[in-house]
Amino acid sequence: MFAVDVTVPLPPGPLRLQLRSDARVVGVAGASGAGKTTLLRVLAGLDRRAAGSVSALGEVWQAPGRFVEPWARGVGWVPQEALVFPHLSVAENLHYGGGEPGPLVELLGLGELLARRTRNLSGGERQRVALGRAMGRAPRLLLLDEPFSALDRALRERVRAGVAAWCAERALPVVLVSHDEGDLTAFGAEMWRLEGGGLERG
Amino acid sequence: MSPVALSLLVGAGATALGLGPAAVCAWVLARRQFRGKSLLSAVVMAPLVLPPVVTGLLLLRVFGRATPVGSAMAALGLPVPFSPLGAVLAAAVVGFPLFVMTLRSAFEAVDPRYEELSLSLGVPPRETFRRITLPLALPGLAAGLVLAFARGLGEFGATVVLAGNIEGRTRTLALAVYALLDSPTGEAPARQLVLASLALSFGALAAFEALNRWHRRRLGQEDDVRR
Numbered sequence: 001m002f003a004v005d006v007t008v009p010l011p012p013g014p015l016r017l018q019l020r021s022d023a024r025v026v027g028v029a030g031a032s033g034a035g036k037t038t039l040l041r042v043l044a045g046l047d048r049r050a051a052g053s054v055s056a057l058g059e060v061w062q063a064p065g066r067f068v069e070p071w072a073r074g075v076g077w078v079p080q081e082a083l084v085f086p087h088l089s090v091a092e093n094l095h096y097g098g099g100e101p102g103p104l105v106e107l108l109g110l111g112e113l114l115a116r117r118t119r120n121l122s123g124g125e126r127q128r129v130a131l132g133r134a135m136g137r138a139p140r141l142l143l144l145d146e147p148f149s150a151l152d153r154a155l156r157e158r159v160r161a162g163v164a165a166w167c168a169e170r171a172l173p174v175v176l177v178s179h180d181e182g183d184l185t186a187f188g189a190e191m192w193r194l195e196g197g198g199l200e201r202g
Numbered sequence: 203m204s205p206v207a208l209s210l211l212v213g214a215g216a217t218a219l220g221l222g223p224a225a226v227c228a229w230v231l232a233r234r235q236f237r238g239k240s241l242l243s244a245v246v247m248a249p250l251v252l253p254p255v256v257t258g259l260l261l262l263r264v265f266g267r268a269t270p271v272g273s274a275m276a277a278l279g280l281p282v283p284f285s286p287l288g289a290v291l292a293a294a295v296v297g298f299p300l301f302v303m304t305l306r307s308a309f310e311a312v313d314p315r316y317e318e319l320s321l322s323l324g325v326p327p328r329e330t331f332r333r334i335t336l337p338l339a340l341p342g343l344a345a346g347l348v349l350a351f352a353r354g355l356g357e358f359g360a361t362v363v364l365a366g367n368i369e370g371r372t373r374t375l376a377l378a379v380y381a382l383l384d385s386p387t388g389e390a391p392a393r394q395l396v397l398a399s400l401a402l403s404f405g406a407l408a409a410f411e412a413l414n415r416w417h418r419r420r421l422g423q424e425d426d427v428r429r
Contacts, residue, residue, distance in 0.1 A: 041318075044318075045322075046318045046321070069321075069326075070318070070321040070322050071321050071322070071323075071324050071325060071326045071327075072324075074324065076322075077322040079315060081315070083313075083316060083319050085316060085319075085320075085334065086338070086420060086421060086422045087338055087420055096320070096325075097320070097323030097324045097325055098324065099323075134323075137323065
């Protein structure tokens with residue numbers, strides 16, 4: 001499902017990211033700053049500094065002389081900061097890129113947010129909007145970067161169970177970065193750890 | 203034409219003339235990494251450190267009547283030296299660094315992650331620019347426009363060399379004040395022009411500040427103490 005072997009020139013020193021997995025859901029844990037976010041950006045095609053090869057879903061996205069542009073990869077990326085376009089309404093955010101929130105409104109509890117000003121959203125509300133926006137356009141691969149970190153405990157468990165089930169129903173591949181053991185087990189993720197040395201199973 | 207009207211016209215003309223090139227330079231300097239970037243930056247900034255009189259002389263070297271460019275412009279019916287067009291050109295070139303700087307910071311204020319996010323959502327770069335970068339930068343770009351206009355209103359050194367000081371044709375506000383200083387009866391009219399100049403400049407600065415506040419608000423960067 002995933003085959004990544006890239007080197008990213010980062011300030012402290014080059015970061016080598018190697019990952020090969022046939023699992024549908026790959027979970028990545030590890031210390032802050034180890035490069036988990038960089039791994040997702042490489043998969044989304046957003047890190048131009050990365051040299052090497054990236055394959056996913058049986059396609060070659062990056063190789064010497066080949067680079068599939070980020071807008072052609074069909075991924076749903078939920079960045080760690082859960083960015084919400086500040087000049088668009090919540091509804092416009094959810095439809096941006098041709099997304100159709102539909103059943104996600106119920107699943108993520110977005111109904112009450114639709115009429116809100118984007119700049120008044122809390123961190124957890126932003127995360128739910130970012131999830132709805134990424135999932136609503138029926139991505140072929142979901143890249144989740146600490147997507148539930150700002151949700152309070154009860155909501156967190158409900159939302160992650162809902163998202164995990166939604167992905168499972170569609171057999172949707174997921175790469176999930178999280179500090180939280182519970183997030184990774186809820187998705188039944190194959191566990192990887194990213195430490196100073198690189199990516200390892202475990 | 204009165205000096206005030208002529209200045210307004212020159213300021214508007216210089217802003218219109220500079221907008222395209224300044225926006226391109228600003229975007230490239232804000233968002234692109236390439237060889238020769240510092241060289242481009244230095245060339246763009248040159249009029250800021252050159253004495254405006256020297257800039258005027260250099261412009262005269264390029265656009266003077268005897269030069270290829272100058273004679274071609276004259277043949278088109280657009281002579282540059284000692285014409286209102288010359289005043290517009292002088293103001294545009296001298297104001298260019300300030301124009302690029304303000305537009306550049308308007309683009310730089312837009313978090314590039316919004317653009318990346320848009321790309322990841324399947325929206326190609328051109329459309330991402332139109333739907334994300336431009337609307338988010340817009341108030342800052344408008345602020346830059348106002349500042350460039352205000353700078354153009356008061357240009358003196360390069361204007362006097364390239365366009366001269368012809369009453370009704372190239373005598374803008376600053377040149378008119380200067381001319382009146384030499385006249386024994388000029389004190390009262392000079393005072394009026396100085397007041398007009400102050401009003402225009404502070405009006406433009408107030409608009410600049412208001413637009414910048416709107417920009418920060420739009421980007422969600424305002425610190426709202428009431429909340």
